[in-house]
Amino acid sequence: EKITLSVIKADIGGYVGHSSVHPRLLETAERCLAASKLLIDYRVAHVGDDINLIMTHKYGVDCPEIHHLAWNVFLQCTEVARELKLYGAGQDLLSDAFSGNVKGMGPGVAEMEFEERKSEPVIVFAADKTEPGAWNFPLYKMFADPFNTIGLVIDPKMHQGFRFEVYDLIKNERVEFSLPEELYDLLVFIGAPGRYCIKAVYSKTTGEIAAVSSTQRLNLMAGRYVGKDDPVCIVRCQSGLPAVGEALEPFASPHLVAGWMRGSHIGPLMPVGLNQSAPTRFDGPPRVVAMGFQLAQGRLVGPQDLFADVAFDKARQTANEIANYLRSLGPFEPHRLPLEDMEYTTMPEVMAKLKSRFVKVGRDGETRRFAAELGAK
Ligand code: 13P
Ligand code: 13P
Ligand code: MG
Ligand code: MG
Ligand code: MG
Incomplete structure (x- = not known):
C-alpha cells in the first residue's frame, strides 16, 4: 500500500521582520493538523519566517482535500498573524478563494507517493531567503557526482544512474535527462537555477521517485515573473538511493543562492540546526535545515536535526566568511542580483x-x- 509524504509551506508573517515564525503560529498550525482526520502523521516546523507542514497520508499527490487542509491551516495562522501584526501577515496567500490546489496560490509544495520500503529514511530539506533553484547544485551532487556519492560507483542499485526532471519556469515546460550519459546536457540548464529547476529525480534501477522539490511555474504579473519562493525538498535515502550522509554532504561547501535581503541579493546557503534557523544578519545569510525521519507505516519517526552536527561547523564558518566578503560589495553585482532578477527595484x-x-x-x-x-x- 502506498503512502504520500506532502510538505506544504508558506510565509504567513514574519517575527520580527522576516527572521522567524512566532510560536503562536506554530501552535495554531499544530492544533489544526491535530484536528484533521485525513493524516496518518504530521510535524509542524519552520525555517526562518516560513512554516513547513510535513504530512503523511494515503491520498496521493495533488489531493484537493490535503491541499485544502494546508490552505485552511495557513488561513487560521493568518488570523493570528494579523492580530499580532506580524510582518507581511498572510503574504504568501495570493488569492482569497481556494480552488482545489495550493500550487500557484503562494504556498510551496513538494509531495511524493511511494511504497514504503523495509526501512524508509527520508530527509525534508527546507530553506529560507532563497528560491527553488537552490536545490539544483545539491541534487546534482547527490545523484550525479561520484566525488560526492560513492554509491554511484560501488552500489549495484545506483550504478545505472538517475533520471532528472527539470522545469523551465518561464516557458512552463518540463524535460528529462538520463544520467550519467546526459550529464553535460543537464548542466547546460541547471547551472542557471533562476530559470531551470530540478523538479524530481528518479532511480533508473527501480523507476522509483528519489527526490522532489517545491519548484513551481512562475506567473507573469505586470511584466515580471513572480512566485519564486523559499523552497523545500524531499530526498529518500539508502538502499539504491544516496546514503543519508551522501544527501547531506553537498551542503558542507556552501554554494551561492539568490534571495537574500529583499529577495534581491546573492549569498551562501548556510546549513544550520533547527535552533539556528532564524536569519538576522542583513536578513540572512540564506539558511537550510535538514529534518531526518524514518517512516513506519506512514508515521514520522523523528525529526533528527541533521545539520546540528558539529561536523557542519566548518561549513557555517565558511558561509560566514563568504557572507562577509559579499556584504563588502554593498549594492554592486554580483552581491546584488542583476536588474531583471531583483524582487524590488x-x-x-x-x-x-x-x-x-x-x-x-x-x-x-x-x-x-x-x-x-x-x-x-
Ligand atoms: P554502519 O556500519 O554504521 O551501519 O554504516 C554503514 C554505512 O553504509 C554508512 O554509510
Ligand atoms: P522572505 O522571502 O523570507 O519573506 O524574505 C524576504 C526579504 O525581503 C528579506 O529581506
Ligand atoms: Mg517573509
Ligand atoms: Mg522566508
Ligand atoms: Mg524569499
Whole structure:
C-alpha cells in the first residue's frame, strides 16, 4: 500500500521582520493538523519566517482535500498573524478563494507517493531567503557526482544512474535527462537555477521517485515573473538511493543562492540546526535545515536535526566568511542580483525622473534625446 509524504509551506508573517515564525503560529498550525482526520502523521516546523507542514497520508499527490487542509491551516495562522501584526501577515496567500490546489496560490509544495520500503529514511530539506533553484547544485551532487556519492560507483542499485526532471519556469515546460550519459546536457540548464529547476529525480534501477522539490511555474504579473519562493525538498535515502550522509554532504561547501535581503541579493546557503534557523544578519545569510525521519507505516519517526552536527561547523564558518566578503560589495553585482532578477527595484521611478537628462551618444557626435526608446526597453 502506498503512502504520500506532502510538505506544504508558506510565509504567513514574519517575527520580527522576516527572521522567524512566532510560536503562536506554530501552535495554531499544530492544533489544526491535530484536528484533521485525513493524516496518518504530521510535524509542524519552520525555517526562518516560513512554516513547513510535513504530512503523511494515503491520498496521493495533488489531493484537493490535503491541499485544502494546508490552505485552511495557513488561513487560521493568518488570523493570528494579523492580530499580532506580524510582518507581511498572510503574504504568501495570493488569492482569497481556494480552488482545489495550493500550487500557484503562494504556498510551496513538494509531495511524493511511494511504497514504503523495509526501512524508509527520508530527509525534508527546507530553506529560507532563497528560491527553488537552490536545490539544483545539491541534487546534482547527490545523484550525479561520484566525488560526492560513492554509491554511484560501488552500489549495484545506483550504478545505472538517475533520471532528472527539470522545469523551465518561464516557458512552463518540463524535460528529462538520463544520467550519467546526459550529464553535460543537464548542466547546460541547471547551472542557471533562476530559470531551470530540478523538479524530481528518479532511480533508473527501480523507476522509483528519489527526490522532489517545491519548484513551481512562475506567473507573469505586470511584466515580471513572480512566485519564486523559499523552497523545500524531499530526498529518500539508502538502499539504491544516496546514503543519508551522501544527501547531506553537498551542503558542507556552501554554494551561492539568490534571495537574500529583499529577495534581491546573492549569498551562501548556510546549513544550520533547527535552533539556528532564524536569519538576522542583513536578513540572512540564506539558511537550510535538514529534518531526518524514518517512516513506519506512514508515521514520522523523528525529526533528527541533521545539520546540528558539529561536523557542519566548518561549513557555517565558511558561509560566514563568504557572507562577509559579499556584504563588502554593498549594492554592486554580483552581491546584488542583476536588474531583471531583483524582487524590488526603483529603476522605473529613477529612470522616469532622469529621462530627459539622458542624451544619445551618436556616432558622429550628434546627440539626440532617446528617453522614449529607453523607456520602451
Ligand atoms: P554502519 O556500519 O554504521 O551501519 O554504516 C554503514 C554505512 O553504509 C554508512 O554509510
Ligand atoms: P522572505 O522571502 O523570507 O519573506 O524574505 C524576504 C526579504 O525581503 C528579506 O529581506
Ligand atoms: Mg517573509
Ligand atoms: Mg522566508
Ligand atoms: Mg524569499
